Amino acid sequence: MDRQLLFMPPNDHLSTGSFITLCVLFLTSAVLVALGLRRRSRSGGRGQQSSSSRRGLSVQVTDRAVAHRALVQHSAAFLDRPTGAVPSTILTRSRHHNIHSAPYGPYWRAVRRNVSAVALHPSRLRLLRGARARVLGDLVRELRAGSGAAPASETLHFAVYHVLAEMCFGRDVVAEVIGEARLRAMHGFQREILLALPSFGVLLKYPMVLGKLLYPSRWKQLVALRRHQEETFLPLVAEVARKRRRKVDDSDDLLFKSYVESLLDVRVHEEDGDSRAVTDGELVSLISEFLGTGTESTATALEWTMARLIKHPEVQQKLRDEVDSIIASSPGAGGGGVVQEEDLPRMPYLRAVVLESLRRHPPVPFVLRHVEGGHEDDDAARVLGVPRLPDHGGGATVNFRVGKINRDPAAWSDPDAFKPERFMPGGEAETVDLTCTRELRMMPFGAGRRVCPGIATAMLHLEYLVANLVREFEWKEPHGEEEVDLTESRGFFMTVMKRPLRAKVVPRNAAQ
Incomplete structure (x- = not known):
């Protein structure tokens, strides 16, 4: 009835x-x-289990000794990340991973080895010095053309994005196929994705089917963003492949292999013995990660560093004195050139300024790991100091709080102050190790086997740009409401300035 x-x-x-x-x-x-x-x-397996960790135990780690034991000494127990923490894994159904989100296994090892040993190898970075010089010239001209309080944040971010784009696709593709106008549009789209990511967080609270029903407009937006990525990147991958086939044996281009070229050579050796190439979906995710994360982390650190130099004019002047001394002593520079990359190792105060900025304002505020529970020999539980991790509910998500670890009063004197001198010879952090292999006192790039593979690249770009920006300009505080604000604001996965940096940049006297 x-x-x-x-x-x-x-x-x-x-x-x-x-x-x-x-x-x-x-x-x-x-x-x-x-x-x-x-x-x-x-x-179903390690990758699927990690996505359910949001209902499991959540562990917050702020002790640097515990972080070192977990991420370095017992790294085998802390190799997986919670895939559900990355919204793109919802859209790709955890199949088209980037390096950051991939579970530990054959795919992660293959793409991680490629970016470390091929794309970001020091020998290949040296071949890109021309790209960095061109971008620096464009950046200086753009800042000189500004008047009053220049929107330094957007200008700095695009400069870093330009360098990363040439590393990713190659100079020819960027210059001849993309062009500056389209490159700026691509950068704008990348920033649009980053701004939209927090709104997709609600989709992580529910299984995918239910999330699509409850938030259809946000789901459609996420799908549209992903489709736009595919329509942007896949034709560029095809263009890179075509140019690669046309290279001649005696071409200088053969010496340089772009990131996309290296990905086309990657073979993933599966556990069943089969070998495969990287899929189109994985290519899109890896390229987006390279351009997005690589740009935002470095550019955010650059923005914080310049903001600190504005707020601490005595530090800026001390750094400028070192820069001028190096320029004057460089053969053939005549006192009017730029700081060359080979000069950077002779500039200890420059490195100290960059390190102190990274300590005080790490771009990535946390490092996440997923660990499984229910084991008789629970190594992860012992390291974390808990009795036992749950064997139900997806194990545990471990959040290593980078900012708090970097400002641990037990490791640093006056931890909230900005003091580059602590990294100078004789200072309390003279021998700090960014890889955290020996000791963990600060971890702006993570630690252990999943430490950021771009440490050397990021430090090179930061030191090169900071040195030359201080050489070219005096960075001053804007007046009125545009005054530099050092208040931190938490983005989806970056710690950014609450108000994007605007600065009064004054070109220095050419005679200096």
């Missing part, structure tokens, strides 16, 4: 009630199906 009522030609009131009943039944069925799929995924 009840089933017949649903299909009778009822009055208006009964029709409304029937519609509500159908909606309730539909949503209930969706929840049950989603939960069933969720339970099934927990038994």
Whole structure:
């Protein structure tokens, strides 16, 4: 009888009630199906289990000794990241991973080895010195053309993005195929994605099927952003492949291999013995990560460093004195050249300024790991100092709080102050190790086996740009409401300035 009522030609009131009943039944069925799929995924493997960690135990780590034991000394127990922490894994259904989100395994090892040993190898970085010089020239001209309080944040970010784009696609593709206008549009789209990411966080709270039903507009936006990435990057990959085939044996271009070229050579050796190439979906994710994370982390650190130099004019002047001394002593510079990359190792105060900025304002505020529970020999639980990790609910998510670790009063005197001198010879942090292999006192690039592979690249770009920006300009405080504000604001995965940097940049006297 009840089933017949649903299909009778009822009055208006009964029709409304029937519609509500159908909606309730539909949503209930969706929840049950989603939960069933969720339970099934927990038994499917390491990658799927990590996505369920948001309902498991959450551990916050602020002790640097515990962080060193976990990430370095017992790294085997802390190799996986919670894939659900990256919104793009919802859209790609955890299949098209980048290096950051990939579970530990054959794919991660292959793409991680490629970016470390090929794309970011020091020998290849040296071949890009021309690109860095061109971008520096463009950056200086753009800042000189500004008047009053220049929007330094956007200018600095685009300069870093330009360098990363040439590393990713090669100079010819950037100059001949993309062009400056399209490159700026690509950078703008990248920033649009970063600004939109926090709004997608709600999708992480529910299984994918239910998330699509509850937040259809946000799901459509996420799908549209991903489609735009594919439509942008895949034709550029095809262009890189075509140019690669046309290279001649005696071409200088053969000496340089772009990141995309290196990805086309990657072979993933699966555990079953099969070998495969990187898929189109994985290519899009890896390129987006290289351009997005590589740009935002370095550019954010550059922005913080210049802001600190504005707020501490005595530090800026001391750094400028070192820069001028190096320029004057460089053969053939005549006192009017730029700081060359080979000069950087002779500038200890420059490195101290960059390190202190990274300590005080690490771009990435946390490092996340996923660990499984329920083991008899629970190494992770012992390291974290908890009795035992749960064997249900997806294990545990461990959040290593980078900012708090970097400002641990037990490791640093006056930890909240900005004191580059602490990194100078004889200072308390003279021998600090950015890889954290020996000791963990600060970890702006993470630590252990999953430490950021771009440490050397980021430090080179930061030191080169900071030195030459101080050489070319005096960086001063804007007046009025545009005064530099050092208040931190937490983005989705970056610690940015609450108000983007604007600065009064005054070109220095050419005779200096």
